[in-house]
Amino acid sequence: MSDDPLVRVDDLHKRYGDEEVLKGISFEMDRQDVQVLVGPSGSGKSTLLRCVNRLTEFQGGEITLDGTPVTEMDVDDLRRQVGMVFQDFNLFAHLTAKENIMLGPRRVLGKTEEEAAERALDELDRVGLAAQADSYPAELSGGQKQRVGIARALAMDPKLMLFDEPTSALDPELIGEVVEVMEDLAEGGMTMLVVTHEMGFARAAATDIMFLDQGRIVEHGPPERLFENPEHERTAQFLERLTRLHGETR
Amino acid sequence: MSAGEADGDADADAGGGVAPDARTAGPRRSRAGTLKYVAGAVLWGWVLLRWGNDWLGGVFVPRGQAFVPPATVAGLGDAIPVLAGVANGLAFAVHYLPNLMNAMWLTVVLTVVSITLGFPLAVALAAARSYGHYTGWAALGFVELFRGTPLLAQLFVLYYGLPWLPAFFRNLPFVGEGIVPAQAVWVAVVGFTLNSAAYQGEYIRGAIDSVDPGQLEAGRAVGLSKLGSVRYVVLPQALRYAIPGWTNELVYLIKYSSLAAFITVPELLYRAQAFASETYRYTELFVLAGVLYLGLVVTASSLMGYVEGRVAIPGLGNAEGR
Amino acid sequence: MADPVLALGALSADWRYVFGNVDYLLGGLWVTVGLTVASLLVGFVAGLPAAVVEVYGGRYSSALVRNVGVVLRGTPIVVIIMLAYFAFGISPAFLAATAALGFRSGAYQTQIFRGAIESVDGGQMEAARAVGLSKTQAVRHVVLPQALRRSVPGFQNEVTIVLKDTSIAFAIGLAELFTKSADLYQSIGHTTATFELIVFISAIYFALTFVTNRSLEALNDAVAIPGGKGR
Numbered sequence: 001m002s003d004d005p006l007v008r009v010d011d012l013h014k015r016y017g018d019e020e021v022l023k024g025i026s027f028e029m030d031r032q033d034v035q036v037l038v039g040p041s042g043s044g045k046s047t048l049l050r051c052v053n054r055l056t057e058f059q060g061g062e063i064t065l066d067g068t069p070v071t072e073m074d075v076d077d078l079r080r081q082v083g084m085v086f087q088d089f090n091l092f093a094h095l096t097a098k099e100n101i102m103l104g105p106r107r108v109l110g111k112t113e114e115e116a117a118e119r120a121l122d123e124l125d126r127v128g129l130a131a132q133a134d135s136y137p138a139e140l141s142g143g144q145k146q147r148v149g150i151a152r153a154l155a156m157d158p159k160l161m162l163f164d165e166p167t168s169a170l171d172p173e174l175i176g177e178v179v180e181v182m183e184d185l186a187e188g189g190m191t192m193l194v195v196t197h198e199m200g201f202a203r204a205a206a207t208d209i210m211f212l213d214q215g216r217i218v219e220h221g222p223p224e225r226l227f228e229n230p231e232h233e234r235t236a237q238f239l240e241r242l243t244r245l246h247g248e249t250r
Numbered sequence: 251m252s253a254g255e256a257d258g259d260a261d262a263d264a265g266g267g268v269a270p271d272a273r274t275a276g277p278r279r280s281r282a283g284t285l286k287y288v289a290g291a292v293l294w295g296w297v298l299l300r301w302g303n304d305w306l307g308g309v310f311v312p313r314g315q316a317f318v319p320p321a322t323v324a325g326l327g328d329a330i331p332v333l334a335g336v337a338n339g340l341a342f343a344v345h346y347l348p349n350l351m352n353a354m355w356l357t358v359v360l361t362v363v364s365i366t367l368g369f370p371l372a373v374a375l376a377a378a379r380s381y382g383h384y385t386g387w388a389a390l391g392f393v394e395l396f397r398g399t400p401l402l403a404q405l406f407v408l409y410y411g412l413p414w415l416p417a418f419f420r421n422l423p424f425v426g427e428g429i430v431p432a433q434a435v436w437v438a439v440v441g442f443t444l445n446s447a448a449y450q451g452e453y454i455r456g457a458i459d460s461v462d463p464g465q466l467e468a469g470r471a472v473g474l475s476k477l478g479s480v481r482y483v484v485l486p487q488a489l490r491y492a493i494p495g496w497t498n499e500l501v502y503l504i505k506y507s508s509l510a511a512f513i514t515v516p517e518l519l520y521r522a523q524a525f526a527s528e529t530y531r532y533t534e535l536f537v538l539a540g541v542l543y544l545g546l547v548v549t550a551s552s553l554m555g556y557v558e559g560r561v562a563i564p565g566l567g568n569a570e571g572r
Numbered sequence: 573m574a575d576p577v578l579a580l581g582a583l584s585a586d587w588r589y590v591f592g593n594v595d596y597l598l599g600g601l602w603v604t605v606g607l608t609v610a611s612l613l614v615g616f617v618a619g620l621p622a623a624v625v626e627v628y629g630g631r632y633s634s635a636l637v638r639n640v641g642v643v644l645r646g647t648p649i650v651v652i653i654m655l656a657y658f659a660f661g662i663s664p665a666f667l668a669a670t671a672a673l674g675f676r677s678g679a680y681q682t683q684i685f686r687g688a689i690e691s692v693d694g695g696q697m698e699a700a701r702a703v704g705l706s707k708t709q710a711v712r713h714v715v716l717p718q719a720l721r722r723s724v725p726g727f728q729n730e731v732t733i734v735l736k737d738t739s740i741a742f743a744i745g746l747a748e749l750f751t752k753s754a755d756l757y758q759s760i761g762h763t764t765a766t767f768e769l770i771v772f773i774s775a776i777y778f779a780l781t782f783v784t785n786r787s788l789e790a791l792n793d794a795v796a797i798p799g800g801k802g803r
Contacts, residue, residue, distance in 0.1 A: 055698060080704040090699035094718045094797050104703035107713060138799030156703060398732075398781045399774040400739035402750060407774070410757075411767030505648040509740070519650060526658070533659035540647045540655065547646035 004067050006031050006191055007052070007160060013060030014047055014215075021047050023215040024061070029160075029193065034186045036202045036223075037195045038242065039212035045195040048212070049162045052193065053082040066159065080108055083153030087165040089145040091137040097124060097148045098133040101155045109156070116155075123151035127181050143174030147181055154185075161185070163194040197246040199239065203227065211235045290552065293545055300351045316344045342534050346525055353521035354542050360435070360507045360517060361546075364442035365500055368450055371443070375451035377480060380458045389451070396448035402509050405441045409434065409513040438510040446503050453495030457488040490561055497554035504546050518542060586765035590772050593756055600752030601776060607669055607738045607748060612731060614674025619681025624711060626682060627689045637682065644679035650740050652676055657744040665746040669738070677734050684726035688719035721795050728788040732781045739777075749773050 005028040014022035021044045029035050037045045050056040052063055054075050063070045070078055092100050101120035105111040111119070124130050127147035137145055146166055153161055163182065167175045179201050186192060186205040196202070202209055202223055209226045211219045211234075219226060219235045227243075230236045304313045311317055378389035396404065408415055419425055419433035426432040461484050469479025511520035522539035526532045583591070590597075626637045644652070649672065657668035692715050700710035739750035747755075753773045757766040 053702060055702065076704050076706050079702055084699075084702040086695060086699060086702075088695060090693070090695035092696060092699070092714050092718075093693075094714075094721065103700075103713060104705070107709050108704040136798045138797065152703060395778070398778040400736040400750065400777055402739045402742065403770050403774045403777065406754075407767060407770045411770050501646070505646075508648040508650050511650075512742070519648065523654070533655070536651055536655045536659055540651045543648050543651065544643060544646040548642070 005029055006033075006066060007193070008064045009048075009052075009061070010063075011061035012048070012051060012058055012063065014044070014051060014056070014058040021215050022051070022058070025212075025215075025217060026061075027210065027217070027220060029191060031191055032189045033207045034190075034192045034194065034205050036206040036209045037193070037212060038197070038202070038209060038238065039218075040238070042214075043212040044215045045212055046164050049084075049164050049193060049195055052160075052162060053079050053084055055084075076108070080156060081159045082162060083156055083158035083160070084162045085146070085149050085153055085164065085166045088169050089137070089142075089149045091140075091145055091148055091152075093137055096134050096136055097129060097140065097144075097151075100137070100148055101152045104152065104156050119155050120151070123155045124148070126154070126184075127151045128177075141174060142170045143177045146170065146178045150178075150181055150185070160191045160193065163192060163196065165195050165197070167196065167198055197242050199243045199246055211238065286548070286552070290549060294549070297351060297354075300348060301355060304348070304352060316348055318344060342531065343538055346535065346538065349525070350518060350521055350538060350542060353516060353518045354546070356431070356435070356515070356517040357504070357507050357543075358546070360438060360442060360510060360515070361500070361504050364439050364507075365446050365450070365503055367439070367443040368445075368447035371447035372450035372454055373485070375447060376454035376458055379451065379455045381476070381480065393448045393451055396445050397452070401441070401445055401506055402512065404445055405438065405509060405513050408441050409437045415440070434510075434514045438507075438513060438515050442503060442507065442510075446499060449499045449502065450496060453499060454488060454492045456495065457490075457492035458484060460491055461487045487563075490558075490563065493554060493558045493561070497551055497558075500550050500554065501547050504550060505543060508543070584768075586762075586768045589756070589762055589765045590768045596756065597749065597752055597773065597776075600747055600749040603666070603746065603748040604735070604738050604750075605780075607666065607673065607741065607746075608731070608735045610670045611673035611677055611734050611738070614670060615677030615681045615730070615734070618675060618678030620685055622678065622682040623685030623689060624716075626686050628707070628711065641679040641682055644676050645683075647676075649673065649676055649737050650743050653740060653743055665741065665744045668744060669741040669746050669748075673734055673737060673741075677730060680730055680733070681727070684723050684730060685719060687726070688722040689715055691722055692718045718797075721797065724788060724792040724795065728785060728792075731784050731788065735780055735784065736777060749776065 007029040009028070010026050012022050012025040013020065021042075025044075025048060027035070037048065039045050047056060051058045052065075052070065054070055065073070065078065065081065091097075092103065095103065098117065098120045101123055102113075102116040105116040105119055106113065121130060121133060124133050127150055129144060129147055129151070132140060132144060132148075135144075137148070140148065150166075166182070167178050170178065175198065179198055182192070182194070182201060183205050194201070194206075206223045208221060209223050210217055211226065211232075213234065219230060219232055226235060227239060230239070299310075299317075303310050307313070375389045375393060378385040379393070380386075382389065416433040416437050419436040424430045425436065465483050465487065466476075466479050469483035470476065474482060507517060508519040510517055511523060514520070518539055522535045526535040529535070622637045622641070626634045626641075629637065652675075653669055653672040656662045656672040657665060660668075662668035662671055696714050696718065697710055700714040701707070705713065738748055741748050742751045742754065745751060750773060753769040757763055757769050
């Protein structure tokens with residue numbers, strides 16, 4: 001069982017009305033893989049991510065998590081197993097950092113107040129924000145918000161973490177602290193599917209990079225090959241441009 | 251800002267899993283919209299015909315008489331027994347509607363005259379509140395007084411509490427003769443004008459405050475006086491922003507004009523109540539009156555929605571709204 | 573010490589009549605306050621679920637809520653009160669007035685809560701669903717706590733509207749503040765006190781709206797989320 005890939009995406013199709021945004025995507029992820037998705041605006045990266053935890057429904061193909069098709073899983077159960085980090089954080093505005101992290105364990109996993117609080121403080125400590133436990137989102141910087149967002153997802157003990165452009169809404173000087181946390185996670189063996197323009201992260205942590213354009217995979221492979229020796233001129237140009245814009249943040 | 255907005259991604263719609271599907275809402279709404287316009291056109295066509303008939307001394311049928319005799323409608327019930335109850339109610343409506351329509355005319359006049367007279371007063375109050383010092387305090391007192399006490403109490407003070415006011419109107423030439431209404435109507439107009447000026451003034455003030463202060467500064471910078479900047483730069487923007495709030499006030503006034511019945515103004519509610527106590531058919535008459543008020547309210551808000559669309563400044567969202 | 577009877581002696585006969593009947597009027601004040609509170613509660617109990625249905629409900633349930641709202645908001649409250657009492661025969665008058673003011677307020681509160689729910693960023697719902705909360709849980713624990721805070725200013729407005737409109741229960745003779753003042757000036761020999769009586773009760777209404785507004789503004793500050801811009 002554990003030899004199976006954790007995630008298998010097979011010939012995935014997704015339409016909004018008449019517009020097909022994903023036109024047959026297939027790939028696999030083993031445990032502890034870090035899959036980085038890159039591609040221009042409108043290429044379908046975020047949609048692909050949202051198909052995995054069914055924040056959006058798809059029309060064709062199949063996605064399996066641990067061998068079970070996600071469409072056959074209870075949707076709440078699926079999301080319990082898959083954590084997600086959003087571009088604009090989406091921290092619950094009326095809850096403190098600690099309470100943000102506690103909400104899922106309390107209401108979904110049924111943990112007690114004390115258990116949830118203890119876990120929340122551990123996760124805040126892991127992302128270096130123990131001191132901000134009682135701050136409200138509006139009192140945190142963007143980088144701090146995103147680290148709380150990551151801690152919130154981690155507190156559910158997910159099998160897989162989805163990152164939807166986690167640094168795109170951040171000021172340049174705040175990107176580093178978030179990328180650092182993500183690299184620690186990757187090193188610790190978390191399975192991660194990451195949409196990002198951070199080429200520094202991709203080089204350092206990715207097992208594979210996937211280049212998506214207009215709903216199709218253009219190229220897919222380990223970072224060394226895609227950076228040094230891509231098959232397609234388009235891949236080379238795109239990665240080169242990203243590296244120029246987003247590569248040297250630290 | 252939604253997730254996809256930053257990079258103009260097609261992924262922007264990705265929240266579709268949790269949001270209701272917006273796509274199906276479009277055509278349905280427009281179909282309901284068409285229905286509303288057809289119903290509105292039929293209603294108003296009939297209302298205007300009715301008013302026209304009675305004003306011109308009964309060109310089609312005698313004044314106050316139905317176009318279709320109530321007996322005919324009741325006869326419908328005899329023909330189709332299942333519908334007897336409905337036909338009976340309809341026949342009743344057909345009998346009383348012509349009279350209620352004339353009362354509704356007074357409701358419309360009360361509302362339109364009061365809100366129109368209240369408007370300049372409201373602009374002055376709003377300007378005083380936003381820009382004045384002592385006048386600002388005076389305006390605040392006026393607004394708080396009229397918004398903090400029941401409208402019914404205001405009408406009673408004016409009509410029963412200050413006997414010289416109705417007496418003043420009664421002594422004016424022509425009042426209560428021919429088409430000029432009696433003094434109670436004039437007192438009601440005074441009450442509604444003052445009350446609606448207070449509310450309209452607050453909506454306009456909110457809108458003035460929502461105009462970027464830089465606009466006033468820029469007006470001063472091109473050499474306009476403060477008054478000129480307010481008049482030519484701030485107000486043209488603010489009055490547009492004030493439309494949704496102002497529509498609320500119009501709707502409010504249509505409904506609350508019914509309170510004039512308590513100071514003997516023979517408007518829609520007054521007449522419905524009078525017929526009801528004659529016939530004891532309270533349900534039918536109050537439902538009829540309610541439907542007519544509802545028709546006025548829906549018409550007014552649709553009209554104002556249209557006006558709002560027409561005067562909208564391209565590219566400028568409606569900042570305030572309500 | 574000034575003798576209160578002497579002080580009253582300095583007033584006109586009409587004002588003395590008003591102050592001599594303060595107890596009678598205060599009896600009406602309690603009815604007014606009770607009617608306001610009861611109507612607002614009915615409105616809240618009806619309006620909050622209605623708002624949730626209007627935003628998250630299916631096509632037909634939300635259309636139903638919307639249309640009932642249009643009717644209740646488009647009909648004068650005096651007509652609704654009279655229908656409740658004379659046509660539907662709800663009695664006693666207090667119950668009829670509570671039902672009428674309550675459901676009408678429910679229609680307005682639906683608007684207030686709907687606006688507040690819609691003003692909560694869609695990402696909040698998405699994030700709640702992503703940590704595994706069901707839709708109901710997400711509404712209950714994430715959307716509503718934020719929406720209710722944002723509803724306070726609108727609710728404040730609604731409280732004062734209901735308070736002032738309780739006076740319209742005069743139409744069905746309910747013995748609240750306004751009706752009681754009318755009883756007083758309609759008694760023989762006291763019609764000249766109309767102005768004084770209505771000014772007096774207007775002052776009471778004014779004081780009530782003033783106190784309500786200040787208290788709800790304080791509540792608004794108390795429940796504000798730290799660091800938030802407020803609204």
